[in-house]
Amino acid sequence: MRSPLLLRVVAPSVVVGLICAALNIGAVGPADSRDLQVATATTHFLADLPDPALVYRRAPPLNLPGLVRRTELMAGMMATPPAIQRIAARAGIPANEIAASNRTTASVPLALSEPGSERRASDIADSLKRYRLEVQARQTTPVLDIYVQAPTAGEATRLATATAPGLLDFLASEARRQGIEEPPPVRFKQLGTVIAGDLSASAAPVVAVLTFLVTFGLSLVGLLAARSFRRRPAQREAAPPAPPAPESSPAGDDWPRTTRLVPWTIAMFIAVLWLVPFNSIELNVSLPIDLKFDRLILPIVFGAWLLAVLAGGKSAPRLRLTWIHAAVGAFVAAAFVSVVAGARYLNQTGEFDLAIKQLPLLIAYVSLFVIVASGVRRSEVAPFLKYTLVLAVICGAGLIWEYRFKTNVFFNLSNALLPSVFTIGDAQASALDVIGRRVVRGPAEVGLEAVTMLSLALAIALVGFLDAKRWGQRALYGLAGCILFAAAFATFRKSAVLAPVSVVATLAYFRRRHLLKLAPVGLILIVMVQILSPGALRSTTAQFVRKDRAAVPTTSDRTADYDAIRPDLWTNPAFGRGFGTYNHETYRILDSEILRRITETGLIGLAFFLLMPIAVLASSRVMLAGRDPTQASIALVGAAAGSCFLVVSTLYDVLAFPHAAYIFLYIAGLVSVAVLTPGSKPADAVAQTSSAPPRRRKVRPIERVERATASPVR
Secondary structure, three states: OHHHHHHHHHHHHHHHHHHHHHHHOOOOOOOOHHHHOOEEEEEEEEEEOOOOOHHHOOOOOOHHHHHHHHHHHHHHHHOOHHHHHHHHHHHOOOHHHEEEEOOOOOOOOHHHHOOOHHHHHHHHHHHOOOEEEEEEEOOOOOEEEEEEEEOOHHHHHHHHHOHHHHHHHHHHHHHHHOOOOOOOOOEEEEOOOOEEEEOOOOHHHHHHHHHHHHHHHHHHHHHHHHHHHHHHHHHHHHOOOOOOOOOOOOOOOOOOOOOOHHHHHHHHHHHHHHHOOHHHEEEOOOOOOOOEOHHHHHHHHHHHHHHHHHHOOOOOOOOOOOHHHHHHHHHHHHHHHHHHHOHHHHHHHOOHHHHHHHHHHHHHHHHHHHHHHHHOOHHHHHHHHHHHHHHHHHHHHHHHHHHHHOOOHHHHHHHHHOOOOEEEOOOOOOOEOOOOOEOOOOOOOOHHHHHHHHHHHHHHHHHHHHHOOOHHHHHHHHHHHHHHHHHHHOOOOOHHHHHHHHHHHHHHHHOHHHHHHHHHHHHHHHHHHHHHOOOHHHHHHHHHHOOOOOOOHHHHHHHHHHHHOHHHHHHOOOOOOOOOOOOOOOOOOOOOHHHHHHHHHHHHHHHHHHHHHHHHHHHHHHHHHOOOHHHHHHHHHHHHHHHHHHHHHOOOOHHHOHHHHHHHHHHHHHHHHHOOOOOOOOHHHHHHHHHOOOOOOOOOHHHHHHHHHOOOOO
């Protein structure tokens, strides 16, 4: 049985992976393997006055600033097309293959240095050229710093050496054309020798391995899916499907009353997500990837999960395919394909390493989803949601404490408990943002991330309030909701209104007949927010009614982003430039995950990204339509989480902040545990259908008369 599967599925996938890897690195086919070769060179030129030289005589101090300004002028002229023509002729390189730049952004505000659509379009056009020349003039000394990129170290050296002489050739030709016979306004002296090196020694193997793994995996999944769909009709005709066995577990073995290791490691990691500023904690070790604190804890969770899978048995994690799994897998595939498709271009622009560092973070997100979706039982989903609400309330209380006393307890405890081998960032508990708002963030990196975390947990509190049967339970859930609301407003972010409103609106849509229960909570909520976070409600809501609300940087920058990404969209509309490769320090800050997905993963990646929360929302709606009271609460939480994640994705780049992304995928994993597989029915319904006696056909009155008058047959 295994040999046909090996020959029909695995072997063709290996062949496809090898062919695609060879094509992508230029080993075969029309591609040029030199596109993966990148070398750099750097040199420095001292600018001096013509004879008598400033460096050989004692000159007044005022001459030096004038020479510095003249050097800045020469740097700008060196990047012009006529000067590039002379430099290219000296270096023996085609001038149309050289992209030259001379940017001076010192002491310039970030908002003014961010490129718009026009400058971004010219940057993309220049990035396609194989030779790059960057000229920088120092601010206090008459020195030009030359940085060159070329396919080989020899070409980079020739181009760097030819820059200053080529500029002098251009100045001399212009002087002759205008009839000027004076000496050039400046002369250059090269400082030392050119330093050159090859940066692409490992590029080809890394691109080849990544291309092989991605294409092999996609081919394998595609062939297995085709084989499964082809065999499914034959299996249905051969025998009727057996009713699925209900999920059984030993009595008293559900979390938290269990000795199974997997749910306990999951609970430990979820506590880290809510209570530890792990994205600001890093291990002091030099590695190819950023070793944040969460990437030290997650391997422990994965190791426990893998051991449980290998051990097998009834307690082993079980993978179940749902539409949520399909959506998450499709987005991950699109992210990897975007990097593979743009690998040659990214290697040329020096941004391939950014993708290599960001892909492990995406794998970490997905691994948590897979572990939760397979390691948590259906009967354990409700306890995990209550546990999450408790952690969220603790996090909210810490945010309120930070708001009132300007002390971030999460950073302080991390500094006190973690050893010195970890580097912990600054809490910035009393800092102000660009429009004068206090920085209140708790364990998160920014206030928007903290609002997202609290809003995702708010659904648990509100659903618990609606479903509570006793007044004591209802009071506890209501108090938890008040703390979460107050903590969200304590961040002073406008999203503290938008994200919770999306949660409440979703619950109101699915529970329209229960809105009267939430009416008194709204009044109590306003009072409690004023008590817990005095002034936060007024300061936050005032940002919506201020006259200059459209002119503040947090709003105007988002508006400008929509026009600025047009060149990136039209350049790579399908898969984008590559997941994780849009560097906001080089280009501009995109305060929207929607725009970032379009830029990095294209329209296909954006569609699959949006499909993740939509799949959670749709699966929850299916569970609600089934009217199963045991799963209705989980379905409501999932629907609210999906809606909230869609809203916050338009407000900021949510995947760049791991607290929010982890928690959403964790909730998505819990929902996938409760949801049914595509096309299946609940086990209880199937069992009732199979065990029920056959229904007797109703006998019509005319048939009764015929039976009574008919003579018996002997």
